[in-house]
Amino acid sequence: MSDTTINPDEIAKFTRMAEEWWDPSGKFKPLHKFNPVRLTYIREKALARFGRDGHARRPLEGLRVLDIGCGGGLLCEPLARLGASVTGIDPAERNIAVARLHAEQSGLDIDYRAETAEAIAASGATFDIVLNMEVIEHVDNVPLFMKSASDMVTPGGMMLVATINRTARAYALAIVGAEYVLRWLPRGTHDWKKFITPDEVSALVTRNGLRVAEKIGVVFHPLEDAWKKSADTGVNYMLLAERG
Ligand SMILES: C[S@@+](CC[C@H](N)C(=O)[O-])C[C@H]1O[C@@H](n2cnc3c(N)ncnc32)[C@H](O)[C@@H]1O
Ligand SMILES: [Mg+2]
Numbered sequence: 231m232s233d234t235t236i237n238p239d240e241i242a243k244f245t246r247m248a249e250e251w252w253d254p255s256g257k258f259k260p261l262h263k264f265n266p267v268r269l270t271y272i273r274e275k276a277l278a279r280f281g282r283d284g285h286a287r288r289p290l291e292g293l294r295v296l297d298i299g300c301g302g303g304l305l306c307e308p309l310a311r312l313g314a315s316v317t318g319i320d321p322a323e324r325n326i327a328v329a330r331l332h333a334e335q336s337g338l339d340i341d342y343r344a345e346t347a348e349a350i351a352a353s354g355a356t357f358d359i360v361l362n363m364e365v366i367e368h369v370d371n372v373p374l375f376m377k378s379a380s381d382m383v384t385p386g387g388m389m390l391v392a393t394i395n396r397t398a399r400a401y402a403l404a405i406v407g408a409e410y411v412l413r414w415l416p417r418g419t420h421d422w423k424k425f426i427t428p429d430e431v432s433a434l435v436t437r438n439g440l441r442v443a444e445k446i447g448v449v450f451h452p453l454e455d456a457w458k459k460s461a462d463t464g465v466n467y468m469l470l471a472e473r474g
Contacts, residue, residue: 235346235369235378241322243418244301244368248324251302252332260414261304261364264392267448267457268363268468269308272390275470276359279388288313296357298347298379299365303329303340310338317341317357319350351378360389366431367393367424373434380438385474389440392448392468396425400465428463432471440471 250256273289276282282289291313297306300318302325310316310333318340320326326344333340343350360383369375383389394404401422408414432442447460447467457466 231371231373233371233374235348235371235375236321237368237370240368244322245324247416248302248322248328251304251325251328257416258301258304260408261301264364264448264457265304265308267459268392269305271459271468272305272309272359272361273312275388275390279472280358290314293359294357295359295361296350296355296382297361297363299363299368300329300342301325303332303342305361305363306340306342307333307336307338310340314359317343319343319345319347321346347378347382348374351381356382356384356387358384358387360387362389363392365393366391366426367420372426376431376434377438380435380440380471383440383471383473388443388470388472389435390468390470391431391435392466393431394420394425394466395464396422396427397464400425403465428467428469431469435471440473442469443472444470
């Protein structure tokens with residue numbers, strides 16, 4: 231197995247789409263649509279874990295957040311607005327350039343770096359919150375990726391993972407449905423074989439010293455045109471893991 235998590239085809243694919251990160255109806259429309267449910271989840275879990283007051287103007291003030299595979303910064307920016315000290319990393323340099331420019335235009339101070347998780351982990355850096363959102367299914371050497379991500383969770387900290395389950399239903403909905411029928415995503419965005427089950431994610435984080443606190447599904451509601459939390463983890467899901 232290679233000693234890097236970088237899959238060059240994946241980086242090339244995201245580099246080609248980089249100009250579209252902030253277009254809510256462009257190629258990253260599904261991520262824009264996911265944002266409300268996942269931001270609500272991250273915020274809620276962070277308030278609980280770190281004993282923060284949700285009514286404060288900047289409730290996450292001072293918490294160090296690492297967003298792995300941050301792309302154009304769709305999660306970094308709202309978290310910076312909540313007061314967090316955000317570091318966004320992505321091996322695709324074009325993504326980082328787009329993210330930096332957008333943060334500057336938004337008047338936000340975010341530490342963006344064109345780096346891999348394994349490189350940052352090797353430096354010994356740790357964070358209160360590590361975000362691992364819609365990335366695992368795009369990396370090589372998943373064990374190294376999950377070890378690097380887990381190692382960066384400080385004692386008392388947490389990691390949130392969002393990804394797609396490897397089920398027949400995920401093939402039908404996340405690939406055939408989303409790429410071919412509804413055309414929400416460009417064809418070839420996902421490879422079913424790279425999807426990962428909640429049990430596999432749990433085993434990888436547990437092996438690296440974290441404890442799985444919750445697994446929840448995320449399901450699309452067509453009538454409301456919105457994604458919502460659900461007990462059904464059969465396709466899209468999120469997992470919360472904590473250290474100590
Ligand atoms: C589907 S996007 C998700 C972007 C962002 N996390 C979000 O949810 O809005 C996947 C991102 O992972 C990045 N990526 C690909 N391989 C990676 C790796 N080995 N390590 C970290 N990020 C990677 C891609 O460049 C891309 O920006
Ligand atoms: Mg994906």
